[in-house]
Amino acid sequence: MSATRPRAVGYDELAALKLLALDGGLDGEVKVSCSGLADRLDASNQTASRRLQQLDDAGLVEREMVSDGQWVSITEDGKWALKREYEDYRRIFETPAGIDLTGTVTSGMGEGRHYISLPGYMEQFEDRLGYEPFLGTLNVELTDESIRARSAMEALEPVHIDGWEDDERTYGPAVCYPAVVETQDGEVYEQAHTIAPERTHHDEDQLEVIAPEKLREELELEDGDHVTVHVEETA
Numbered sequence: 001m002s003a004t005r006p007r008a009v010g011y012d013e014l015a016a017l018k019l020l021a022l023d024g025g026l027d028g029e030v031k032v033s034c035s036g037l038a039d040r041l042d043a044s045n046q047t048a049s050r051r052l053q054q055l056d057d058a059g060l061v062e063r064e065m066v067s068d069g070q071w072v073s074i075t076e077d078g079k080w081a082l083k084r085e086y087e088d089y090r091r092i093f094e095t096p097a098g099i100d101l102t103g104t105v106t107s108g109m110g111e112g113r114h115y116i117s118l119p120g121y122m123e124q125f126e127d128r129l130g131y132e133p134f135l136g137t138l139n140v141e142l143t144d145e146s147i148r149a150r151s152a153m154e155a156l157e158p159v160h161i162d163g164w165e166d167d168e169r170t171y172g173p174a175v176c177y178p179a180v181v182e183t184q185d186g187e188v189y190e191q192a193h194t195i196a197p198e199r200t201h202h203d204e205d206q207l208e209v210i211a212p213e214k215l216r217e218e219l220e221l222e223d224g225d226h227v228t229v230h231v232e233e234t235a
């Protein structure tokens with residue numbers, strides 16, 4: 001859906017189509033009189049009639065004429081035309097649904113594996129992320145721009161992993177976001193999460209990613225490879 005794609009009808013016709021949808025035209029036939037529609041469009045009867053004719057010609061509505069008006073229903077193409085307008089407004093008014101972070105695959109300190117394997121975390125991963133992660137975190141060194149963009153993640157709702165303790169020590173909490181990892185070649189791994197432990201030896205430039213499988217194998221990644229991590233809001 002793009003604002004640049006040509007539309008089957010003009011904005012005047014779309015305004016009429018919107019009124020038909022507000023009357024219930026997406027759910028079935030609605031009774032329409034040209035004079036009623038004309039009033040709402042602030043146009044003449046003739047103009048209202050022409051708008052309906054143009055919507056019909058473009059295949060956006062189906063009509064059945066009766067003595068005191070017409071029954072009109074919106075077709076799938078009509079629904080699509082309205083949906084495109086809706087998508088445009090959504091883009092105008094809504095904050096983007098996700099954030100794209102780019103960086104380079106790196107090796108870390110080999111500690112991620114240990115922390116992920118701890119039962120106090122593992123039980124929460126299974127419960128809250130829906131899978132048992134591969135033991136480790138894929139470390140991605142972010143570009144300067146992505147380090148800045150990363151702060152926008154705070155506006156998204158994360159999955160919280162709680163801190164916990166055993167007999168010896170306490171373990172810190174972490175936040176996760178659903179993430180899609182994409183390689184430079186366009187290979188995609190959908191079922192991943194970013195994980196940001198509250199206590200970490202890394203700075204903001206390191207993004208850690210967990211997944212049910214070893215991403216280095218699934219995506220054939222090596223140190224130095226570029227990846228994009230699409231971070232999403234929890235559904």
Ligand SMILES: Cc1cc2nc3c(=O)[nH]c(=O)nc-3n(C[C@H](O)[C@H](O)[C@H](O)COP(=O)(O)O)c2cc1C
Nearest residue numbers: 108109110111112115137171172197199200201202
């Ligand atoms: C789920 C999780 C919990 C963590 N909790 C702690 C913690 O309580 N204390 C701590 O010093 N580091 C904690 N870490 C951070 C690790 O020490 C390390 O900074 C990070 O995971 C990077 O490891 P890597 O370089 O081996 O990938 C945690 C890491 C993960 C993944």
Ligand SMILES: Nc1ccn([C@@H]2O[C@H](COP(=O)(O)OP(=O)(O)O)[C@@H](O)[C@H]2O)c(=O)n1
Nearest residue numbers: 107108109110112113136137138214215216
């Ligand atoms: N889902 C995952 C998690 C870790 N890994 C890799 O698995 C290894 C173990 O993770 P780790 O966090 O203990 O190690 P480092 O990130 O410190 O190198 C590292 O090579 C990670 O890059 C992966 O390929 N896919």
Ligand SMILES: [Mg+2]
Nearest residue numbers: 108112137138
């Ligand atoms: Mg790691």
